Amino acid sequence: MSLLSLKDVRVQFNTSGGIVRAVNGVSLDLAVGETLGLVGESGCGKSTLGKAIMKLVPAAGGQILVEGVDIAPLSGEQLTDMRRKVQMIFQDPYGSLNPRSTVGRSVAQPLVLAGWKPDAIAERVETLLRWVGLPSDARQRYPHEFSGGQRQRIGIARALALSPKLIICDEPVSALDVSVRAQVINLLEDLKGQFGVSYLFISHDLSVVEHIADRVAVMYLGMLFEVGGRDQIWKSPQHPYTRALLAAAPIANPKLARARQRTVLQGELPSPLNPPPGCPFNSRCPMAQERCRAEKPVLRPLGNGAQAACHFV
Amino acid sequence: MQRFEFLGRFARNRGALVGAGLILVVALMAILAPVFFPTDPLRIVGLPELWPGEDSEFPLGTDSLGRDILAMIVHGARATLLIGLFASAVATIIGVGVGAIAGYFGGWVDEIAMRAAELFQTIPNLIFVLTIVVILGSTLSNIVIAIGIVSWTPIARMTRAEFLALRDREFVQACRSMGMSDFRIILTEILPNALPPVIVLSSLVVAGAILFESAVSFLGLGDPNVASWGRLVGDGRQLIRSSWYICAIPGIAIMITVLCLNLVGDGLNDALNPKLRDR
Numbered sequence: 105m106s107l108l109s110l111k112d113v114r115v116q117f118n119t120s121g122g123i124v125r126a127v128n129g130v131s132l133d134l135a136v137g138e139t140l141g142l143v144g145e146s147g148c149g150k151s152t153l154g155k156a157i158m159k160l161v162p163a164a165g166g167q168i169l170v171e172g173v174d175i176a177p178l179s180g181e182q183l184t185d186m187r188r189k190v191q192m193i194f195q196d197p198y199g200s201l202n203p204r205s206t207v208g209r210s211v212a213q214p215l216v217l218a219g220w221k222p223d224a225i226a227e228r229v230e231t232l233l234r235w236v237g238l239p240s241d242a243r244q245r246y247p248h249e250f251s252g253g254q255r256q257r258i259g260i261a262r263a264l265a266l267s268p269k270l271i272i273c274d275e276p277v278s279a280l281d282v283s284v285r286a287q288v289i290n291l292l293e294d295l296k297g298q299f300g301v302s303y304l305f306i307s308h309d310l311s312v313v314e315h316i317a318d319r320v321a322v323m324y325l326g327m328l329f330e331v332g333g334r335d336q337i338w339k340s341p342q343h344p345y346t347r348a349l350l351a352a353a354p355i356a357n358p359k360l361a362r363a364r365q366r367t368v369l370q371g372e373l374p375s376p377l378n379p380p381p382g383c384p385f386n387s388r389c390p391m392a393q394e395r396c397r398a399e400k401p402v403l404r405p406l407g408n409g410a411q412a413a414c415h416f417v
Numbered sequence: 418m419q420r421f422e423f424l425g426r427f428a429r430n431r432g433a434l435v436g437a438g439l440i441l442v443v444a445l446m447a448i449l450a451p452v453f454f455p456t457d458p459l460r461i462v463g464l465p466e467l468w469p470g471e472d473s474e475f476p477l478g479t480d481s482l483g484r485d486i487l488a489m490i491v492h493g494a495r496a497t498l499l500i501g502l503f504a505s506a507v508a509t510i511i512g513v514g515v516g517a518i519a520g521y522f523g524g525w526v527d528e529i530a531m532r533a534a535e536l537f538q539t540i541p542n543l544i545f546v547l548t549i550v551v552i553l554g555s556t557l558s559n560i561v562i563a564i565g566i567v568s569w570t571p572i573a574r575m576t577r578a579e580f581l582a583l584r585d586r587e588f589v590q591a592c593r594s595m596g597m598s599d600f601r602i603i604l605t606e607i608l609p610n611a612l613p614p615v616i617v618l619s620s621l622v623v624a625g626a627i628l629f630e631s632a633v634s635f636l637g638l639g640d641p642n643v644a645s646w647g648r649l650v651g652d653g654r655q656l657i658r659s660s661w662y663i664c665a666i667p668g669i670a671i672m673i674t675v676l677c678l679n680l681v682g683d684g685l686n687d688a689l690n691p692k693l694r695d696r
Binding site: 155158159160183184187191192194195196199200201202203204205210213214217259262 | 586587588590591592593594595596597606609610
């Protein structure tokens, strides 16, 4: 049984301009101990998908299963149980901590809500802060006394408090300096090795995903275009969008950069209010044909364990 | 540590320091009134209409009935400040409650709460206070409630705006993702962050409440057993052409207190919203 299983998940928002289908039928599985990278452009719905899994936004359709249990109808005790298993690390280390709470109080919050005793909480907070590499006097201090990287460590400590099985990382390093990024990524990998936690790692930074993910899912305008092992995606991307996305990532070596074949996308991400009919990528796809404008492709297996949603692969 | 910073920022505003000093004097006066003037201030003690300085026993003179004006001012400080503080407390409790719920939940709850606030805002404040006092009766607590009922709308709007800005912040989402209840999030997470501008507004509502009470008392609807400053002004109004000091002395006391409260409000604003200072 997979740890997290998404079946045709949909999330929509009613706006004054009409209905925005932020997540439009996503199916995905995440195994125990696995890190799944979810990549895509800004506004493609990857963060919304993460929030739907946390029940921060309601899913409009489909099923989200955590260890085989549908989370949609959960409430009370069972919901608390689910929340214990799934935690989240947020993008903005400046916004994710209450500026008027001490670090100790912020990290202790999940424990307090879970009904721990005060002395057990104090001990646990001490341990958590040590795990994420913060000094133990950090607990009496306020978030504004810490740097961005340290704050993100505080956020990680809070997420780890109840020993979750899955942590949803919503762009956890995009707000950090490059020098600090590596530290936080390494910390996440260490913790994974230590506790066997799984990550759903949402990011637009391909180099980070390449480093941390076991498998990668590529998202575009609310739907998945390609899912596969990291090496398979990087070495032989099948979907034209994945190819374009990888081609857009900078390469440090100029010789390699000049030598590679580039598919440069034209135009902007279409408005999610008014996506093109058929395949949502047809307005920018170099391979687009009549069929793409009429028929929406579905994610289908390619044989090597990977899946892609395109009529021509 | 944080507390000292706060005091330092407050003290940098000279006007606020002066205001706080004078308010302190008025407050001490209110607290120590029975020590200075142990007898009932509404008792007739001398000749009527003695001008200030005319008789050294009554430094601020006597009113039309021969009551000591100084004693009434000192005792009046008590009533006036208490009315101001309690009315502001009533307004703040209603305002923060309505504003927090409207801002946090949004949607139709917000819609109803804000339409209600608008309804209250369309009624002229003084007329509304007078109506409530006339209906409920002229007691101190009724006057406090009436002033609170007309003064909560700006506080509700301010609180709602703060909550709207804070409710989608990531630390609130983090709390929701942990399964914290809405009530707890409102009270322990958002409210402490939303409070600083509300405190500033509440301090200004105290000043407004004192003016309302003065107006109510001036019109003769105040509590007849309490010597508030507004009532002293009201009592002296028939003699305003001959013995104008009877009105003027309590009037000046009201003016100074309200001015000081406004200065303190400005100082609190500087101290609590450090990002706005030095503009």
